[in-house]
Amino acid sequence: MRDKPEIRERVWTLLTERRAARFPLPLHDRIPNFAGAELAARTLAATPEWKAAKRLKCNPDAPQRAVRLQALREGKLVFMAVPRLRDARCFLRLDPTKLGGKLAEAATISGAATRGEPVEPASLGTIDLIVVGSVAVSPDGARVGKGGGYSDLEFALARELHAVDEDTPVVTTVHELQIDDEPLPMTDHDVPLDLIVTPERVIRTRRALPKPKGILWAELSDAQLDAMPVLALMRRRQRR
Template sequence: MWKLLERRHVTRFPFPATGRIPNFQGAEQAAARAAALPEWQRARRLKCNPDAPQRALRLRALREGKTVFMAVPRLADERCFLRLDPARLGRRLTQAATIKGAARLGEPVTPEELGHIDLIVAGSVAVNARGARVGKGGGYSDLEFALAREARAVNARTTVLTTVHALQVLNDDIPMTPHDVPVDLVVTPERVIRTRTAFAKPKGICWKELPVDRLEAMPVLRNRQRRVSRHRQASARSANHRGEAPVRPAPRGAH
């Protein structure tokens, strides 16, 4: 996909496109089309990806008075989201819509401090009309959703929107796993696709699919796993004390 976009000369800074959520010609037009949708207009609190092609959407959201949440790069902190409240940013909205500006101006919060999220904006490398999505391969967008789902900030009905170039919309099947987040709305500069996806959104973190090195690198995941383990142990002790059958720990990987 990256090579196709480059061959067709539709990529924009930053370069190279390979390994990134590719910025594309027409990103602003796609953002304007997305902003005309009722799902966007109703939303007051958004979680947005930090990549270049969705910068116009982040800026538009802030200018419209919407609160925007962005993830800390690689979810490297316990407070792994940044809250951008336009009421507190004053004239710094343009800076706040950038990756560096958000890191400087955003307020770090935990997943539990997100509150209800009305709409998710995701970047994509490729999608199809059935709602399947491919990111840049790190899995961070899926983990962000899983953390927000466990914190009850999002649910199965939360709308996920992506903006892409028309070349990024494939006719082919895209393999999806239980931890992959499907998209409900695909917006190009020319059209809107309502996927009515049959793919289920993840119910939480798929622990069995997390490599140990990633778990150790992310305090928010490591600490959450410890809390889950303590809760299960406490439940088992309480059941034993009451003479009930102990609650069997959920198998590793259960949501």
């Protein structure tokens, strides 16, 4: 089976060569922004999973900006993680009723950092829908991110706190060129997708893999825990 770096490189190159890439450029080492991201967001907004959701956790990357804006315009509560979970209050809470009409600004990465309310993970409550960014996806629900592993870790953290469970829909918006019909490598900590949305269609995955039931502590080094205070504190409490 191909490895993840090879898969990422293929997608970044393909989007660039086919002129489907959008700012920020170059795409390498990013969740790639793509032509039609706004249409994909509108397509997602027409799904039953979206319509039923009131509280969302969404990634902060550029291709999902339109998703975040759509959610705020519809009055949904949006949570975004602080980069690398580096703060004790590691989520930003975006409440559209408290943004003074600055919804478009709050939907950006920089705007969320200034207008969002930093909160601890316990403030997540029950999350109805998770939106993740992807580099590559396959119709069976497998996903390859940009390589940091933070999206999977955020899910695991939310699962530890019972904010999400096996049935919480996990969705992504991507370009058609990001869909790979070949098998993608998945590990125990990788979060599979329930829904893949492109500007052209909605794919309900044939998900065979279970979602992680929590944090796989054995995979985290002491240095990683030191860099993420919220996880270090949770680990200490579990060891008591």
